[in-house]
Structures are given as structure tokens and as C-alpha cells.
Amino acid sequence: MSPYPIKLYHRWGNFILWGILVDVGIIYASCNKCQRRTNIHGNIMTFVVINSFLASLAYCYLKPYNYSYDNYSKLNDFKQIHLVIGTALMLMMIVLSSFGYFVKYQLGNSEGNKNVIYYKKVHSALGQITYLIGKLESFVGMFMSYRTQEWFTYIWITYLVVILGRITFEWIIPALKSTKIEDISEEQLKLITYESLSENLENKQWFIFQNQVYCLDQNYIHPGGQIIWKHIKHIEIGQYFYGITQLPGTNILHYHSKYAKEQFNGHYYGTLCNQITFPNNPNKKWELKNSSKVTETVSNFQFQHPEIEFEINLKKLTPNHFVFKSITDKKVPPRLYTYIQCMQKPAVEYMQSLSDLYDKKENVRFTNNFKSTSLSFLIKYYNTPHGFSKYITKQNPEMIDLQGPYQTMFKDYLTEGQIILICGGTGILPFLDLLNYHLLMSYNELIQHPNLLKVASLNRYITLFYSVTAEEELLGDYIFLKLREIQNHLKKQNFTLILKCRKQIEKCETTRNRFTRDFIEKQFKFDNKQIFVCGPQILRNSIYKEFKDMQNEIIYL
Secondary structure (H helix, E strand, O other), rough: OOOOHHHHHHHHHHHHHHHHHHHHHHHHHHHHOOOOOHHHHHHHHHHHHHHHHHHHHHHHHHOHHHHHHHHHOOOOHHHHHHHHHHHHHHHHHHHHHHHHHHHHHHHHHOOOOOOHHHHHHHHHHHHHHHHHHHHHHHHHHHHHHHHOOOOOHHHHHHHHHHHHHHHHHHHHHHHHOOOOOOOOOOOOOOOOOOHHHHHOOOOOOHHHHHHOOEOOOOOOOOOOHHHHHHHHHHOEEEHHHOOOOOOOOOOOOOOOOOOHHHHHOOOOOOOOEOOOOOOOOOOEEEEEEEEEEEOEEEEEEEEOOOOOOOOOOOOOOOOOEEEEOOOOOOOOOOOEEEHHHHHHHHHHHHHHHHHHHHOOOOOOOOOOEEEEEEEEEEEEEOOOOOHHHHHHHHHHOEEEEEEEEEOOOOOOOOOOEEEEEEEEEHHHHHHHHHHHHHHHHHHHOOOOOOOOOOOOOOEEEEEEEEEEHHHHHHOOOHHHHHHHHHHHHHHHHHEEEEEEEOOOOOOEEEEEEOOOHHHHHHHOOOOOOOOEEOOOHHEEEEHHHOOOOHHEEEEOO
């Protein structure tokens, strides 16, 4: 066989593969967000690797003697460099291809691997190294062969155009492109119930984000691996989307960029009705009026809006949150904070009046006005760079962008049976409205007063496991300690408090026992029960490990 066709195949094959096609594969993987991108990117790269090997083997077949030391030393500098780079490229392609298929398997594995995000980073780093070696190898080969030709300028231009194309598609266009979630018009708005979701989309990959339901194709591959679906399927994803909380049982904590929101477009299924009614105003800027310390690390921040007045409904228990965004410092990421109705000023005053009435104090004054123009939030300070709590505590901004309320949990609490709340630190905040309702229900049995808010009496038992480091860290204690205090006066007790603290607290008994499965199960009183967990990551991971076989029965907030 004539060596000339083999030379052409080796030169032009590598030029097309590493000068052009490899960039197409990388651009597709970076810019195309559909579920097929992994397969198409893999197919393009497999084609590049196979043909690169064939081109290299053709060269080895043509000039095998170049690989002997004596002959290699006789080659000119360009050929020596080209030979070394080509050999390195072949080795890198073997490593990269093997690792690429490993990553692809991990992405598609429904059981998943919590380290897949690191595997992707390693694969990307190996890919960039291989890309540079391949690009250099193909250019050196073309330079050696055709540098004296007049048309070699077009080779330069081709490389330049391809590189500029990659820069344009990967960086410039995404930077200029709008990345907002498509607005749902009133005509498109489809109000649905959580129960209908469970019936109609039982086997689909759907999730809730800011009260809206998005349903993806069953074969959609999450960029972080299919393990993500295992944990966020059928729940509200705000805390995971903004990188606030790790996925239960994993070390996956990822703040999604604005580009991730593009994936929601075209997948809107419906909007869930929030149990809490709140005025819808296009102006989301709230003025920070004041703040006061509640504990050493937690402060109460009060916000006011000139155009919004809302009503507090203590009969609504479902946890809600607002999304906080900085207006002045774009480096500060958004943060979610729990909206607690019973800690708004009118509700606090009303519940204090009931407590005074129960304690038979004189001249108890009641307010029937549950309307308010100010919002209160408890925010814990963390000394993290560009953290929102540090920003709002230290910089004390005049205005904050508040969006919400968005329902954190859509599954209704049991009306009969046992509710088990396991929390630590500020993790008790999403449960305070439930505990306050329970206290209000108990007051209905013990107090007769015309201003008493009537609530339904439920055959519901609540067990609260609450862990704090010190008595000063207790939050909402005026609710659950009062609830504990009145248990002996009820016809049927409905509440148990297990408080874990390093030191004994004067207000109630405490334990130093860890919240292990054996310890928690001793408090099981009903067959019909729900378990809710909220708190620091160490607590969440501990509960996840202890109750691994009951994950379908546990809700993490």
C-alpha cells in the first residue's frame, strides 16, 4: 500500500478530529442542557478517540522504526516533539475515555454516588489537559507538513475560528442570554393540589420550586447524578437549589447558578395553592426597620413594606419561607428564612394574653387585630464570607428584596396519630406554628373567653425532640414550655418534650442522650405517625443513618 494515503489520513484526520470536531463535542456538552447531552458528547468523543488511535496506528505502521531510541535521536526537533506529544495523547485518551464511561455510569445510576460531582470535575480537568495536548499535536503535525504552503494561513484561520467559536458559545452567549424562569401568565396558570400530584405523577420526576411544580422527562439525567432525584423527588427544592442544606445522607451541597433555572423552562406542570394568603405586590423591596438579639447568635429582624398589609392566620400550620436577596451586594447569595406566623407581633401579643388569662392574671387585654404591615424573621449569624446573615447583621442594609411566601412542605400534618419532631438549634422554627396551634387547641379546652380563637380539637400527639447547646439558645420556649406545663390539666395529654442540652436547664428536665433510633423509638405511642427533621447537618445525617429503612416516612425540612 502506498504510504501517501496513510500520511494524508494521519495528518488531516487528526486536524479534523482535534482541530474541529473535539470542540464541537465540548461545546455541545457545555451549552446543550437536554438529557441527551451526555450520550451525544460521549459519542462524539468516542468517535474522536477511535479515529485518533487509527490515525496513530497508521503512522506506527508506516514508520515503526521511529520509536527506537537510535532512530528517534536522529529526528529533527519538530518530529521529536510531535512523536512525544502523540504518545502522551494516546495515553491520555485511554485514561480519559475509561474515566468518562465511569462518570457516565455514575450519572445514570439511580442509586447514585454522592461523589459524582467530584468525578465530573476530575473528568473535566483530564479533558482540558487532553484537549490542549491534542490541539497542540494536530497543529505541530500540520505545521511540519504544510508550513511552506501558501494556503497554510487557512489552517491558522481554522484553528482561530474554532477557538473563538468555543469562547462565544461557552462564555459570551450565556453571559448575554436571559436566565430567568419563564413567567407563567394568568392564562397559563394551572392551580393544582398536592393530592392530585401524588395520583397523576406518581412515577414521574417532579419537584416543587416556589410553589410551582415542574415535571421532567423520566430519562432526564441530572448533571449532579441521578442520586439527586432520589432525594428531591416530589418535594420543595429551595433549600437544596440555593445550596443551603446538604442532601440527606450525602455531602452534596451545591449552590446552583442562575443558568440552572433555565432547565425549568418548558417543564411547568402547575401551581400549588399556598395555605397562607399574602398580598401579591410587584414591589419586593422591604425596608429593614430594626433588629434585636434573641440569643447570642440569633437576632430578630423586622421589615416593613409601605404598600403591603397582611393578615396572620394561626389556624394555618404549614411551614413557609421567604427568599432573601441583597440589593446592594450581588456577591451575597440568596438565602431562605422561615416565615413564622406565631412570631409576628400581633400573634405574640395574642398568645401572651391567653397565657396571662390561663395564669389568672388581672386586667388581661386582648387584640382581635391580626393584621400587620411588618414582617419578623429570626436569622442566625454565621461568619462566612459573603454570607447573607453576615451581610444583614454587619452591613445593616436599608432595603432587602423579599420574595414569598413559598410553602416549604405541602404534605398535611396528621390529624390523628403521632407527630415526631426532631430538631436542633434554629431547626425548631418551621415547627413553631404547629406547636402554637397545639397550644391554642389546649387553651380551647382549658379556657372560656369570648376572644378565644376557636380551633378544631384533634386526636393528635406531638413528641418534640429538641437539641440545644445551652439554655440561652432556646427558641420559641414560651410556646413548647407552656404546652408542657399545661399537660397535667388536660383531659388527655397531647405533648411530650425531650430536651437535649449539655447543662441542666431550670425550666425543665433535660437529657444528654443522643437522639439514636432506640432512644427515639421509646417515645413511639401510635402506629400512625409522621417524622419530621430539621436542624444542623450533623443531626440530619445522624437521623438518616439511624432510620435508613424508614426514609419514605421521614420529611426533612
